[in-house]
Amino acid sequence: MALTINHLSIRTLDMESTRRFYVDLLGLSVGPRPAFPFPGLWLYRGDHADVANAVVHVIGMDPNDPEGLKKYLGDRDVSALTGSGAVDHIAFLADDLAGMLANLQARGVTPRQRTVPSIGLHQLFLDDPNGVVVELNYPAAEKQALDAAA
Numbered sequence: 231m232a233l234t235i236n237h238l239s240i241r242t243l244d245m246e247s248t249r250r251f252y253v254d255l256l257g258l259s260v261g262p263r264p265a266f267p268f269p270g271l272w273l274y275r276g277d278h279a280d281v282a283n284a285v286v287h288v289i290g291m292d293p294n295d296p297e298g299l300k301k302y303l304g305d306r307d308v309s310a311l312t313g314s315g316a317v318d319h320i321a322f323l324a325d326d327l328a329g330m331l332a333n334l335q336a337r338g339v340t341p342r343q344r345t346v347p348s349i350g351l352h353q354l355f356l357d358d359p360n361g362v363v364v365e366l367n368y369p370a371a372e373k374q375a376l377d378a379a380a
Contacts (some may be wrong), residue, residue: 235320241289248288259273262278267290273287329364
């Protein structure tokens with residue numbers, strides 16, 4: 231199994247200040263983002279055609295409409311969004327979805343799963359012992375193959 235860090239994801243009530251920091255100060259650029267059920271930005275370190283270049287994902291928290299975010303990634307206390315509490319999750323590119331699902335099942339762990347068809351990605355979300363959300367990203371084709379074999 232190979233793991234590679236994919237992106238940093240930050241929840242914020244102030245998307246514009248966060249955008250300015252990463253774009254104006256660090257030189258990232260705003261690029262394409264799937265139509266998730268919550269506001270946000272994907273900030274790229276290069277070519278926007280390659281989603282692997284979207285190294286910072288900014289997750290906007292809309293206090294007037296929090297349900298899309300809560301349902302997709304889970305709820306977070308707004309008062310914890312300072313310091314490292316603003317880091318929402320870490321993500322890894324991975325392979326061998328079947329092996330990971332078998333490993334998790336053997337350990338009694340049920341991941342939250344999502345497929346993002348527009349970018350060919352299947353995601354597993356897990357919580358580490360400290361409450362840090364870990365996202366494992368697999369090619370959606372691996373999930374399709376598992377479904378076809380079932």
